[in-house]
Amino acid sequence: MRSLFLRDIRLSIRAGGGALVGVIFFLAVIVTIPFGVGPDLNLLTRIGPAILWIAALLACLLGLDRLFQADREDGSLDLLVLNGDRHILALTVLTKCVAHWTGSVLPLVVAAPLLGLFMNMEPTGIGATALTLLVGTPAITFIGAAGAAVAVALPRGGLLISVLVLPLTIPVLIFGVSASYGAVADPAPFLQPFLILAALTLFLAVVGPLAAALALRHGTD
Amino acid sequence: MRLIAENLGGERGGEAVFSGIGFVLEKGEALTVTGPNGSGKSTLLRVVAGLLPVARGKVLVEGGGEAFPTVASASHYLGHLNAMKTALSVEENLGFWRAFQGEPALSVDEALETVALGGLGHLPFGYLSTGQRRRVSIAKLLVSRRPVWLLDEPTAGLDKASEERFAGLMRDHLEGGGIVVAATHLPLGLERARELSMGQVL
Numbered sequence: 001m002r003s004l005f006l007r008d009i010r011l012s013i014r015a016g017g018g019a020l021v022g023v024i025f026f027l028a029v030i031v032t033i034p035f036g037v038g039p040d041l042n043l044l045t046r047i048g049p050a051i052l053w054i055a056a057l058l059a060c061l062l063g064l065d066r067l068f069q070a071d072r073e074d075g076s077l078d079l080l081v082l083n084g085d086r087h088i089l090a091l092t093v094l095t096k097c098v099a100h101w102t103g104s105v106l107p108l109v110v111a112a113p114l115l116g117l118f119m120n121m122e123p124t125g126i127g128a129t130a131l132t133l134l135v136g137t138p139a140i141t142f143i144g145a146a147g148a149a150v151a152v153a154l155p156r157g158g159l160l161i162s163v164l165v166l167p168l169t170i171p172v173l174i175f176g177v178s179a180s181y182g183a184v185a186d187p188a189p190f191l192q193p194f195l196i197l198a199a200l201t202l203f204l205a206v207v208g209p210l211a212a213a214l215a216l217r218h219g220t221d
Numbered sequence: 222m223r224l225i226a227e228n229l230g231g232e233r234g235g236e237a238v239f240s241g242i243g244f245v246l247e248k249g250e251a252l253t254v255t256g257p258n259g260s261g262k263s264t265l266l267r268v269v270a271g272l273l274p275v276a277r278g279k280v281l282v283e284g285g286g287e288a289f290p291t292v293a294s295a296s297h298y299l300g301h302l303n304a305m306k307t308a309l310s311v312e313e314n315l316g317f318w319r320a321f322q323g324e325p326a327l328s329v330d331e332a333l334e335t336v337a338l339g340g341l342g343h344l345p346f347g348y349l350s351t352g353q354r355r356r357v358s359i360a361k362l363l364v365s366r367r368p369v370w371l372l373d374e375p376t377a378g379l380d381k382a383s384e385e386r387f388a389g390l391m392r393d394h395l396e397g398g399g400i401v402v403a404a405t406h407l408p409l410g411l412e413r414a415r416e417l418s419m420g421q422v423l
Contacts, residue, residue, distance in 0.1 A: 075302025
């Protein structure tokens with residue numbers, strides 16, 4: 001499992017791996033927003049956490065279609081499925097998800113505080129948003145894995161995956177944004193939505209890979 | 222160790238490609254699967270490996286012990302695709318499969334020497350020619366131990382010398398108590414191999 005994790009991390013940082021594509025997309029969206037919304041600093045502060053979360057969510061969805069498709073195209077997926085008796089396929093999927101998250105999504109979380117400055121956010125708000133992104137984005141990857149596994153055989157499945165997965169990520173978005181607001185706006189709570197967000201991630205870490213493994217096992221042809 | 226297929230049927234897209242295939246392979250025996258294009262050779266291998274569902278009949282291994290209880294766990298599958306990443310070096314690719322597949326046999330360097338690619342391990346896989354890629358894929362059979370080799374057109378893209386070397390590897394594998402099932406158009410150089418002709422048994 002460790003070898004699979006290391007291989008996927010290596011692939012994501014090598015040429016054509018696409019680790020930076022998500023970060024660049026994230027940067028592009030956040031930098032564009034102030035130009036569109038206008039130089040109203042109070043407004044930017046107020047919408048900052050939500051914009052960061054939406055941009056991060058979309059950037060997460062961007063690279064998901066390659067999660068299994070790249071392995072399918074070069075034949076690796078057959079061997080990953082074939083070794084299902086030694087390594088439970090759901091755990092293989094979980095490992096690939098964690099590697100994908102570390103390679104492609106963690107850079108987003110690291111970049112989020114810097115981009116928060118573009119949105120005129122306070123340090124507390126920036127910290128809270130980065131923390132909720134750290135806890136919440138794995139959930140998006142885990143649901144996305146199920147979508148990617150279903151659409152693995154489709155040549156242009158990228159958009160389909162986004163459409164399949166987006167409705168399921170709405171709860172993650174809602175609790176992520178409300179926890180970020182809770183840290184800044186006083187009457188709103190931080191801890192409760194944050195704990196629900198953590199619970200969502202843990203729940204989807206089990207359900208997502210199981211569903212993806214099932215789809216992959218029946219999707220080979 | 223025995224590989225048994227009983228009255229096996231396979232289908233693609235709901236349409237039967239073959240049916241009524243049966244064979245028993247003892248250890249040290251090889252089976253070459255021949256037949257015209259579209260007769261179901263690849264489908265048969267994928268059904269045996271468990272990558273496609275069995276439409277009828279069954280396929281199983283006997284006497285695999287704890288390490289190899291099922292056909293999937295006992296098998297190497299060498300398909301048309303090489304299952305290697307072009308962005309990683311040859312060593313990294315083979316090292317990954319050696320660690321992931323378990324039951325390590327030869328080291329990566331030894332396996333590369335065996336397929337006459339010694340000293341090329343540092344190159345990215347994408348830099349290799351078609352035949353060299355195939356040889357790396359064959360080296361993948363050697364880095365971890367599996368008693369059953371399921372080979373789909375294993376010599377596609379190989380030159381004469383590599384074909385003979387590969388025939389030698391298969392003979393070694395058979396002498397060591399292995400089983401080979403190979404789908405092929407070309408003679409593989411296995412003298413005592415039994416032959417299964419597809420496309421006539423339907």
